Amino acid sequence: xxxxxxxxxxxxxxxxVMVSIMAAISEGKITPQEGEVIxxxxxxxxxxxxxxxxxxxxxxxxxxxxxxxxxxxxGN
Numbered sequence: 001x002x003x004x005x006x007x008x009x010x011x012x013x014x015x016x017v018m019v020s021i022m023a024a025i026s027e028g029k030i031t032p033q034e035g036e037v038i039x040x041x042x043x044x045x046x047x048x049x050x051x052x053x054x055x056x057x058x059x060x061x062x063x064x065x066x067x068x069x070x071x072x073x074x075g076n
Contacts, residue, residue: 003029011053014046 003024006016018039025035 008042008045011046011049014042017042 003020005020006013008014008017021030021035021038021042024030025032030038
């Protein structure tokens with residue numbers, strides 16, 4: 001089996017790759033079973049990217065709240 005997939009740089013690319021997989025199946029370049037396996041791998045990859053994104057965002061939030069704890073508010 002050989003067919004080209006678009007590059008996956010982020011979660012926004014996943015739908016385009018799925019379309020490419022479906023097109024490859026419909027054109028007979030890969031079997032439906034092969035498409036299913038590739039789709040499952042892609043879904044797992046998307047989960048990993050989502051987890052990394054959530055972790056990155058959480059770290060930013062935690063860093064922001066840590067900086068807020070250092071702030072002293074002085075009343076008039």
